[in-house]
Amino acid sequence: MLKIEHLKAAIEDKQILKGINLEIKPGEVHAIMGPNGSGKSTLASVLAGRDYYEVTGGSVSFEGKNLLEMSPEERAREGVFLAFQYPVEIPGVSTTNFIKTAVNEIRKHRGIEPLDAVGFLKMMKEKMKVVNIDQSLLSRSMNEGFSGGEKKRNEIFQMAMLEPKLAILDETDSGLDIDALRIVANGVNTYRNAGNAFLIVTHYQRLLDYIVPDFVHVLYNGRIVKSGTKELAKELEEKGYDFIRNEFAETEEA
Amino acid sequence: MQEENEDILEQITTADYKYGFVTDIEADAAPKGLSEDIVRFISAKKNEPEWLLSWRLKAYRHWLTLKEPTWPNVHYPTINYQDIIYYSAPKQKIAPNSLDEIDPELRDTFEKLGISLNEQKRLSGIAVDAVMDSVSVATTFKGELSKMGIIFCSMSEAVLEHPELIKKYLGSVIPMTDNYFTALNSAVFTDGSFCYIPAGTRCPMELSTYFRINAANTGQFERTLIVAEAGSYVSYLEGCTAPMRDENQLHAAVVEIVAQEKAEVKYSTVQNWYPGDKEGKGGIYNFVTKRGICAGDHSKISWTQVETGSAITWKYPSVILKGDFSIGEFYSVAVTNNYQQADTGTKMIHIGKNTRSRIVSKGISAGKSQNSYRGLVNVGRKATNSRNFSQCDSLLLGDKCGAHTFPYIEVKNKSSMVEHEATTSKIGEDQIFYCNQRGIDTESAVAMIINGFAKEVMNQLPMEFAVEAQKLLAISLEGSVG
Numbered sequence: 001m002l003k004i005e006h007l008k009a010a011i012e013d014k015q016i017l018k019g020i021n022l023e024i025k026p027g028e029v030h031a032i033m034g035p036n037g038s039g040k041s042t043l044a045s046v047l048a049g050r051d052y053y054e055v056t057g058g059s060v061s062f063e064g065k066n067l068l069e070m071s072p073e074e075r076a077r078e079g080v081f082l083a084f085q086y087p088v089e090i091p092g093v094s095t096t097n098f099i100k101t102a103v104n105e106i107r108k109h110r111g112i113e114p115l116d117a118v119g120f121l122k123m124m125k126e127k128m129k130v131v132n133i134d135q136s137l138l139s140r141s142m143n144e145g146f147s148g149g150e151k152k153r154n155e156i157f158q159m160a161m162l163e164p165k166l167a168i169l170d171e172t173d174s175g176l177d178i179d180a181l182r183i184v185a186n187g188v189n190t191y192r193n194a195g196n197a198f199l200i201v202t203h204y205q206r207l208l209d210y211i212v213p214d215f216v217h218v219l220y221n222g223r224i225v226k227s228g229t230k231e232l233a234k235e236l237e238e239k240g241y242d243f244i245r246n247e248f249a250e251t252e253e254a
Numbered sequence: 255m256q257e258e259n260e261d262i263l264e265q266i267t268t269a270d271y272k273y274g275f276v277t278d279i280e281a282d283a284a285p286k287g288l289s290e291d292i293v294r295f296i297s298a299k300k301n302e303p304e305w306l307l308s309w310r311l312k313a314y315r316h317w318l319t320l321k322e323p324t325w326p327n328v329h330y331p332t333i334n335y336q337d338i339i340y341y342s343a344p345k346q347k348i349a350p351n352s353l354d355e356i357d358p359e360l361r362d363t364f365e366k367l368g369i370s371l372n373e374q375k376r377l378s379g380i381a382v383d384a385v386m387d388s389v390s391v392a393t394t395f396k397g398e399l400s401k402m403g404i405i406f407c408s409m410s411e412a413v414l415e416h417p418e419l420i421k422k423y424l425g426s427v428i429p430m431t432d433n434y435f436t437a438l439n440s441a442v443f444t445d446g447s448f449c450y451i452p453a454g455t456r457c458p459m460e461l462s463t464y465f466r467i468n469a470a471n472t473g474q475f476e477r478t479l480i481v482a483e484a485g486s487y488v489s490y491l492e493g494c495t496a497p498m499r500d501e502n503q504l505h506a507a508v509v510e511i512v513a514q515e516k517a518e519v520k521y522s523t524v525q526n527w528y529p530g531d532k533e534g535k536g537g538i539y540n541f542v543t544k545r546g547i548c549a550g551d552h553s554k555i556s557w558t559q560v561e562t563g564s565a566i567t568w569k570y571p572s573v574i575l576k577g578d579f580s581i582g583e584f585y586s587v588a589v590t591n592n593y594q595q596a597d598t599g600t601k602m603i604h605i606g607k608n609t610r611s612r613i614v615s616k617g618i619s620a621g622k623s624q625n626s627y628r629g630l631v632n633v634g635r636k637a638t639n640s641r642n643f644s645q646c647d648s649l650l651l652g653d654k655c656g657a658h659t660f661p662y663i664e665v666k667n668k669s670s671m672v673e674h675e676a677t678t679s680k681i682g683e684d685q686i687f688y689c690n691q692r693g694i695d696t697e698s699a700v701a702m703i704i705n706g707f708a709k710e711v712m713n714q715l716p717m718e719f720a721v722e723a724q725k726l727l728a729i730s731l732e733g734s735v736g
Binding site for chain 2: 087099109162
């Protein structure tokens with residue numbers, strides 16, 4: 001589904017991603033872990049098409065198409081979803097209205113009739129249960145005055161509504177208490193199936209107790225330096241990131 | 255991606271000013287310049303009674319003693335008042351006795367602007383007075399309205415047909431000596447609308463006036479007067495457009511509203527005069543004085559304005575709250591883009607007891623424009639237990655524009671309460687990207703964010719115009735977001 005080859009990206013001449021290789025197949029859940037500043041969020045942003053990162057090399061294909069040539073909205077319509085680490089507030093635009101616009105843009109792209117108010121409400125009611133989100137929250141302005149947990153639940157709710165092929169979760173667990181973490185994980189697990197895939201960016205192992213990944217990759221200094229199964233996450237948790245730093249110190253540029 | 259976003263925004267604006275066409279019609283015009291002779295010429299053209307001519311001349315002589323105000327936060331080259339044509343009327347081949355006889359050229363012009371002068375074609379129950387340059391070309395539904403005692407006609411007609419009402423109310427809210435532009439307007443006003451709603455009558459349809467500037471080098475000086483007798487209600491809407499021209503054109507209007515006891519007047523404006531091009535060339539100078547008086551107890555006047563056009567906007571629709579328990583409201587969205595400048599706001603003058611006012615102002619600045627809110631809340635000594643709430647929000651697109659807020663508050667008694675809130679925010683690239691990532695393109699994202707910002711005001715507009723006004727907001731904004 002997603003094939004990343006030798007991907008390099010920079011911000012203002014500072015090289016952040018230095019050659020990422022990663023392949024994700026349908027039905028797989030990949031976790032990207034790594035210390036702060038290793039390039040995890042940059043990878044998520046580059047895949048979503050954030051323009052202040054400059055792609056300086058490599059390629060990314062998504063379902064056989066060149067992802068890097070697409071605008072952010074095209075990527076979204078093709079089925080790439082990013083759950084933001086810091087979801088933005090949009091005053092005056094109701095959450096329901098925002099999501100309805102997004103759902104119908106994506107349906108239009110897929111050649112499906114737009115949902116009318118009744119159809120949309122029905123769909124919303126079903127998905128609301130999964131992330132334990134309240135109707136009153138959805139009638140408020142998009143993310144305005146939402147708590148940290150509410151914002152993250154709203155991200156997962158949008159994911160459930162937009163039904164992406166590839167969902168990238170950028171540190172969705174940060175700032176969540178254990179209950180909120182469970183709700184978010186439950187949303188992901190409910191939506192997880194053989195046809196879609198996840199790329200979960202996280203600093204901590206604890207999210208992976210709830211969303212069990214098929215593969216774990218350690219990103220360090222702009223490269224994937226280690227790949228393994230969920231056991232690798234446990235090892236990182238026990239030893240801390242220092243062992244990665246020590247082991248791969250020599251790969252840092254002199 | 256940045257480039258692409260800019261492309262999209264480029265497209266929004268190269269969709270360009272939709273109403274910039276010129277109607278090729280012969281005009282009956284006064285020579286350029288302003289003098290007592292021109293004032294007499296206008297008065298004679300309109301077959302006005304002697305009292306009105308003296309009124310005009312008095313205003314003209316007063317105007318000569320005044321200096322153009324320089325306190326607004328706007329900058330423009332000195333206006334040469336001798337270089338303006340003060341009267342220009344499209345020539346109709348025959349004097350139309352009914353709507354069917356209107357010159358097809360004029361009818362087409364208004365059709366193109368989305369204004370049907372055909373009563374059969376009405377969709378939403380709106381009566382229209384259509385004004386081009388210095389004259390009203392048609393007023394629809396006059397007959398139907400008159401059955402209820404409602405007078406809705408052009409100002410020129412009202413002067414001849416209802417002189418007692420005009421004599422009583424013209425200049426009663428805004429004295430001709432009020433300011434530089436009211437003195438000028440009082441001297442040379444050409445047309446506009448007159449609405450009179452008799453006591454206890456609820457006007458069954460929206461009344462509206464559509465102002466069109468067509469002729470070059472011509473100023474438009476219209477005068478609108480609305481009188482709502484005790485217990486009556488009317489909702490009035492005003493729209494305006496002008497052709498694209500390189501030179502600036504002056505529009506100096508006066509609008510007066512009188513609301514008697516328990517009467518309610520809702521006045522909405524969608525102002526879309528030609529704003530000038532992207533380099534700031536051309537556009538309308540919109541210097542307007544609008545004021546209503548809540549003369550009777552429990553009366554209410556509500557101004558709603560969506561200001562997207564004009565090179566320069568200078569206007570402060572105000573309410574004098576004279577009657578006890580009267581209510582004044584001002585809801586405004588002002589959008590400036592490119593080199594547009596707006597200095598707009600309101601004055602709420604509390605005189606009666608237990609009076610209330612509410613101000614909601616939303617300023618949106620883009621490009622290299624400057625957008626100022628200027629407002630006065632004045633609560634008099636006798637206006638006990640009065641309340642005001644003001645909310646002034648500014649939204650910036652890009653980093654080359656400016657937003658300014660000048661609130662003035664004067665309270666002279668201890669039982670009243672005045673609240674003022676203000677915010678300034680910027681449409682962030684983060685917001686746009688967030689929308690993009692949900693499959694929403696930049697064009698729709700900007701429209702969505704703007705409309706969210708302006709929602710509280712847009713909700714005040716009559717339904718028929720809300721959708722049109724929303725589109726207008728999106729179109730008025732250009733590529734400062736990328």
